[in-house]
Amino acid sequence: MTAPTGRPGPLRPGPRGLRRFAGPRLPRREVCELCGVVVAEEHHRHLVETERRALVCACVPCALLLDRPGAAVGGRFRAVPDRYLTDPDHRLDDGAWELLQIPVSVAFFFRNAALDRLVALYPSPAGATESELDPATWQTVLGASRLSALLEPDVEALLLRRSGGRTECHLVPIDICYELVGRMRLLWQGFDGGAEARAALDAFFAQVERRAKVPTGTGTPTAEAGRP
Template sequence: MSMRQLVGPGTALLRRLREPAPPQPERCEFCDVRLPGEHRHLADRDERSLVCVCTACALLLRQPGAAEGRYRGLSERYLADPEHQLTEIHWQALRIPVSCAFLFRDTALERLVTLYPSPAGAAESELDEAASQALLDASRLAAALEPDTEALLLRRTEGRIDCYLVPIDVCYELVGRLRLCWHGFDGGAQARAELDGFFARLAERTATPRVEVLS
């Protein structure tokens, strides 16, 4: 049968096969309960990943000794350091092709890890020990980082570098948002607009009285 002979239900079936499947609701990775859009995450130190969990499983796995300490609950801190000493020299040492990056302490690797958004997701920039230490010394936020669960989020714009301490899942959320709208080598205008909006909301959050701001 030629393709021209496929009409009616057959044509509809081919159309459905070509179209992407609708997104499936996220479920707790331990008890399989359906999760709301806003839900908790745990850091899996063995797999170097984040897992989606319900409130009950999150509380259970955060108990001392649970799963031999494999899982760690994420912080809820949002801190800003407007008086950091990060300079263009520090940024060039990152050796990344985009204007945003985040760093965190990986206990499995026993080192600082630097990631940045890309069309394929989070990409790693391998820094030498001296460059990593220079970044740590340039902001007071770096000394406060909780391993595996918090990140130092940086953005370079013309004439300045913004510096925040955030829960690490916030950084992966940003990577996912940018991946959906990425065009060209550096993300394109739509990705830049997404970054502008994301960091504007982040600045508002760290400016509220409920959240500590380093100044």
């Protein structure tokens, strides 16, 4: 995915795809970008439109068509998976975190397939803020995690949180990372985000931890159905 400048910047909302992340959750029906059918919140999936670097809405049947092996190869859209994995053995000390050049305690990383490189983003009052990584830093800091080998380009992210002297590492759908960005942008107050933003962050990661599975052997478990 490439931004208009050619740099691997953050995903952009599609015409309707991420409006629900920008404010309070209200009853809303979106439209599938593929077939045009109205999609209720409880039947809502997302696609990555690779050429425009945008997340767009999809109905479940259209998303399932693109979920099939090989269905999205060379295509315009890729379905965002619904799996949540975790690596409880992941270790990242303060020195390694400094290499990432992330000024806050939360960041997510996805592989840009078009440029074949990792992109690092973190929440801020202005939205998703980018911190570019060179391949050597990626390998040093995140390459040892078993989740990095499982990461699907463009549609999944490694979500990290530094807290209490340890770093949580999860593999998650890319759209929930932008949901987190939207929540933080809405709630952020003052220099450090404020109590309400911190409480929302704790609740968000609690949901991720409840859904995340530890990969075993060569297989990777599929997350439970539904959204967090």
